[in-house]
Amino acid sequence: MTDLVPAPIDAKAMGTALPRVDGVEKVTGSAAYAVEHPVPRPLACWLVQSTIARGRVVSVDRSAALAHPGVLSVVDHTDAPRLAETDNGELAILQDDRIGFRGQIVALVLAESSEAAREGARLVRVEQQEEPAEAELREDNATYRPEKVNPSMETDTETGDVDTALAGADVVLEQTYRTPYEHNNPLEPHATTAWWGEEDGRDRLTLYDSSQGVHGVATALAPMLGMEKEQVRVMAPYVGGGFGSKGEAHAHVMAAALAARTTGGRPVRLAVTRQQMFALTGYRTATISKFRLGADRDGRLAAIEHGVLEQTSRLREFAEQTASSTRMMYAAPNRRTSHRLAVLDVAVPSWMRAPGEMPGMYAHEVAMDELAEACGLDPVELRRRNEPDLDPEKGLPFDRRGLLECLDRGAARFGWAGRPREPRSTRDGEWWVGTGAASATYPAMRQPGNVARIESLPDARYAVSIGSVDIGTGARTALTQIAADALSVGPDAIDLHLGDTALPPASVAGGSSGTSSWGSAIVAAAQQFRTEHGHRPAPGLRTEAGAERGDEAERFSFHSFGAVFAEVRVHRDTGELRVPRLLGVYSVGRVVNPMTARSQLVGGLVMGMSAALFEESVRDPRFGHVVTQDLATYHIAAHADVTGVEAEWLDESTTTFTPMGSRGIGEIGIVGTAAAVANAAYHATGIRVRDLPLTADAYVG
Amino acid sequence: MKELAYVRASDPAQAVATVADDPDARFLGGGTNLVDHLKLGITTPGTLVDISHLPLDGFEETADGLTIGANVRNSDLAADRRVRAGWPVVSRALLAGASGQIRNQATTGGNLLQRTRCVYFQDPTTPCNKREPGSGCSAAGGYGRYNAILGASPACVTVHPSDLAVALAAVDAAVLVLGPGGRRRIPAAELHRLPGDDAEHDTVLGHGDLITAVELPASALARRSTYVKVRDRASFAFALVSVAVALDLAEDGTVTDVRVVWGGVAHKPWRAERAEDALRGRPLTEAAVRAAADAELASAAPSSDAGYKVPMVRNATALAFRRLVPALAEEDR
């Protein structure tokens, strides 16, 4: 296998709206998801969860469960298979009697049917000894300074002298913005089928897992189970969404693996319930953003300070990089960002679509709206005046900074000109009407460690293989187009294979890095294949290659940008909010497939609007768990809420970043959207709500 | 899920006898509420007596109005032309609830007897007097945005979730019940109860009481009726507050008769009788409606989380009247 720096490729298939190559399987129901694969004599596994936030398991009484028809066994910390490594506190389940959060897995029930397993789990009696726990994020307990924030960014940054600059500024804005806990809630709940066997005299664990990265799951589990990575095979041919929550293996995957260890080879199916997802499969921390902006009368920023207070779990650290985008968004000579965490006895937070950028840009972009008002400026104009020449903290030029183009094009499309400056100045019948704008950004990322395989097939066809996952984004289709252009053939000449650790290594479907990372490897492998085997290869020839990076990351700062415009209507009597129009305009590099890309961007906008208006996981600190743990109480946007959502993009290509010219589109749609909606709600009503979600109670009067 | 026996009732009387004889038996209607509860372990009956196929699914025109079988699906009831013309509030309330799929499955009887959506009731790991009498009420002092503002007790602070029940109380509907002791007729407004020190029981029905039908009496009041529901999203959410208004107005704009019933504010549909009294016999104005609502709300005792419901239900009441009487003078606020 070789690594090479791939050359840019021409777009022929790329840029066309190729329908999803797996569309028929999905709409006809023949696509099998993680617990739907036919396996011989499967057992069902159900989780028994702690009902205290901190303490220990005193005893587990299995008798009633075992007496229930169909129940085969109960596994708890006294007899669960031992793990070789236990550093990952989230995955090291059933290794001791400690309880670290309410909802933690304390036992497993195996049965012949999922109904019997569920009833068995209900019948297991767990005696617990409770210890005082802390489960509430407050300003006064968020004092822990992590070494790094996700994924490996500086915790704090400082340039110049913020305090002096603020003291001398004409206009100072100081406000606190809050975002709530949020849960990813993909359509397909997390689920795993697991079985153990032997191969070449060694143990072999096989999983069908609903995952965003099969290689990552194998890499995480294998050492904990005392195995080499090759001994764990993970497959995820189809995944019903993840939004980050399937980016890493969560505890239920280990539960399935441990349970299957005890069955003498019978496969185990474990499907997490919607309610269990609120405790076990990751979520976005609540955030408190303390902003201070100092500007001159013309709105030019002299100082930007963003102090973040948020939480992590005592079991495993996850520090959301909430201030990361503040570091590169606007020019200001004096700047300071920081992250402090409350370390709580709670479930383990994780990635949720645009971790960091989503809550951070919500706060920053509402603060900018407030600053625009304080300076008497149009909000779009304020952003124009603070456009930096270089990435303000890295000091590098942006390879492409499309923000102002997005703002201008969006403003024209949306009809921003002539917007009344005064809030609460437009009423249409029963509704107050307002408009708002916000910027969006997301870093362009390419992950190392990707390898693709090209194999020539009969009839001038090619098998293209990479162990990445299509979680419903359309990656399988986009990669088919990339492979076609890289090999200079039509997309129907490509047989794409993914979703299996038996295929070459690939990074996670996360960080909007999938197409960039996997696509670059495919292009590298295709170019290497052509070098080795020419354009008329005999069938059966193979090449594996990965894509090297040049020195571009040292020369440029790579970011996507966007501008979001929202119209919000607030009912004068009831305070109810509606978003009849939402427009996002994006600079994201080349769009490989306009159909799947639009669905990503529109989906991001909808999720951002949903975060603005509805989504809130309410943790009851007395118990320690989230009590709005179903979709009747954790509201996400319903179809009736999604009326005029539109996304478009600038025609561009960034081949300094990837040979395809693309930069990644999965997350930017959610960034800034909640701020645009919040700014429009303020413009409609004159009521500034700084804590999400914006619910009717805040506007009724 | 606990293993249970499933019985298909052969007729209403046999269904009643089967359930009445077995404290562990429950009627099964469309199952959209009960089956969730079985899965979550909120209730663990030993026997389900399926009544959903019994021929209680007709509309019968009577001298007084319309009688609706308990098994009429929510979607069919909402769509019926007679209901839409004669009792628009009923149709509107149903269409403001749940989703198309659920309304296709849910029955008239089951809708009225759906249980609270209190998050602690729904979670068997937390104390709840309604689910487990004597265990305590987690909602008092907990997540309280949806809590009651009227008629709550220390035992239970939740609200009744049915939109249909609110509408029925506004049109003087009656619920026909077949019980172990025979047939009864209960005014819809008296079906549900306040918690007092017994949070367990939502209604005045006893074990084995089967709802067989709902009577809708025709009236000028019912013909001029509407429903306003305020919720957290545009569709598919339970009410924060809701208002059913039925109005009979004289030529000169004086209120001949009126019903004002509030949802989302109490353990039962809240018939705002004080507000009705304040409006009856007087000219209808926006100010009069607001003053009437305030008179009713004088006894409201909201927790801080639910305090917004006071202005919300007042405004929603004004909105409902305005929808019914577009000419209603809009006064400056």
Ligand SMILES: Cc1cc2nc3c(=O)[nH]c(=O)nc-3n(C[C@H](O)[C@H](O)[C@H](O)COP(=O)(O)OP(=O)(O)OC[C@H]3O[C@@H](n4cnc5c(N)ncnc54)[C@H](O)[C@@H]3O)c2cc1C
């Ligand atoms: C996601 C979701 C959203 C919803 N949103 C709303 C909403 O916005 N507004 C709203 O009003 N409702 C809403 N609902 C609730 C829905 O209206 C009820 O689930 C439904 O009406 C119950 O009817 P069913 O026939 O399915 O009842 P079942 O689930 O079959 O029964 C409910 C209860 O009534 C008893 N029962 C049923 N029929 C009879 C009878 N004839 N006599 C005596 N007892 C009987 C059962 O034993 C059980 O205790 C929602 C439900 C869901 C799942």
Ligand code: SF4
């Ligand atoms: S309000 Fe009622 S239903 Fe909710 S926890 Fe208290 S007793 Fe239970």
